[in-house]
Amino acid sequence: MKSGLEERAENVRSRVEKLSLVALATVFELVLFVLDSAIPKPIPWIKIGLANIVTLALLIGAGWRAAAAVHFLRILIGAVFRGGLFTPFFLLSFSGGAMSFLVMAVAVRWAMPVLGFVGVSFLGALAHNFTQLVLVAAALSDTTVMALLWPVVVFFSLLYGCFSGYSSYHLCRRIPQLATGRLIPAQTQAAAGA
Amino acid sequence: MRQWEFRLPKLFTFADLLLLLAVGGSSFAFYCFRFWQSRFIETGPTQVVIQAGKQIVAQLDLSQDTTLAVEGALGDVTVVVSGGRVSFVNAHCPLEICEKTGEINHKGEVIVCAPNQIMAKIVGSVSEDSGTLDGVSR
Missing domain, CATH: 2.60.320.10 (N-utilization substance G protein NusG, insert domain)
Known part of the structure; x- marks a missing residue:
């Protein structure tokens, strides 16, 4: 039986832990995000989505609240880093990111035991690129562009989605903080008894 | 002693494979169809x-x-x-x-x-x- 004071201390501890985790993960994502822009790619406007690796890991380990905080902070601060906050390109990046987060969150919550890391990551990449393509087609009011680029987008989503799913899995395995959503390991039953 | 204890979902499942094949295959088929269709439009x-x-x-x-x-x-x-x-x-x-x-x-x-x-x-x-x-x- 815990006393009120202990319970409160535990509560504060867990909130501080969450805050620190979100802060660290955001920095991690930002580094990956900037790195992503620097890597030369066959099609420059389809990003690898390196930052999404961390988002997926957090969705699985730390829950959707922490993941959402990290994801959207990264999009916002990332736009400051790259320049172009609140420009049309930011809108493109933001809506793609939001859609991809939504799809991944739903997939992790409802489809995760059936789908693996790769499947969820692929769905996220697909949602991201699809949203951007639809917005571009709407802006140009030309659906031909969309029909023409759709297979390309699917191909690269497949490639990059598999890659980031694989990376996310191994990141979770190597960094238990991401896999559990805690900075300090929880006191296990066995350890508490000993 | 505190230890990390966690279980991760699988990296790759059969459903993943089906998903990748379905989406990839259908868009590839769509691409082929468009390519095949465009031959008729442009050559005439x-x-x-x-x-x-x-x-x-x-x-x-x-x-x-x-x-x-x-x-x-x-x-x-x-x-x-x-x-x-x-x-x-x-x-x-x-x-x-x-x-x-x-x-x-x-x-x-x-x-x-x-x-x-x-x-x-x-x-x-x-x-x-x-x-x-x-x-x-x-």
Whole structure:
């Protein structure tokens, strides 16, 4: 039986832990995000989505609240880093990111035991690129562009989605903080008894 | 002693494979279909327009092999349409730039013989340009 004071201390501890985790993960994502822009790619406007690796890991380990905080902070601060906050390109990046987060969150919550890391990551990449393509087609009011680029987008989503799913899995395995959503390991039953 | 204890979902499942194959396969099929469809649209109506001065002298289908003598300022120029390609021969002009241009077969390509004031330009009645990209934003 815990006393009120202990319970409160535990509560504060867990909130501080969450805050620190979100802060660290955001920095991690930002580094990956900037790195992503620097890597030369066959099609420059389809990003690898390196930052999404961390988002997926957090969705699985730390829950959707922490993941959402990290994801959207990264999009916002990332736009400051790259320049172009609140420009049309930011809108493109933001809506793609939001859609991809939504799809991944739903997939992790409802489809995760059936789908693996790769499947969820692929769905996220697909949602991201699809949203951007639809917005571009709407802006140009030309659906031909969309029909023409759709297979390309699917191909690269497949490639990059598999890659980031694989990376996310191994990141979770190597960094238990991401896999559990805690900075300090929880006191296990066995350890508490000993 | 505190230890990390966690269980991760699987990296790759059978459902993943099905998902990848379904989405990848369907879009590949769609791409093939469009490619196959576009063959029919683009090959038919490509034509070459031949102008002498400001007047259109002839408009020929590229699919039909023909030879046409066009009266130019310095004499007759022979325009040859062969195998879907257009070329000028025997132009009687000093530099023979039009002959050296060689054969043209793509929409928008031209052969010009300035001394004879003759121009051949390939046009398509279907606007193929709408399907191609001219810029990239990132």
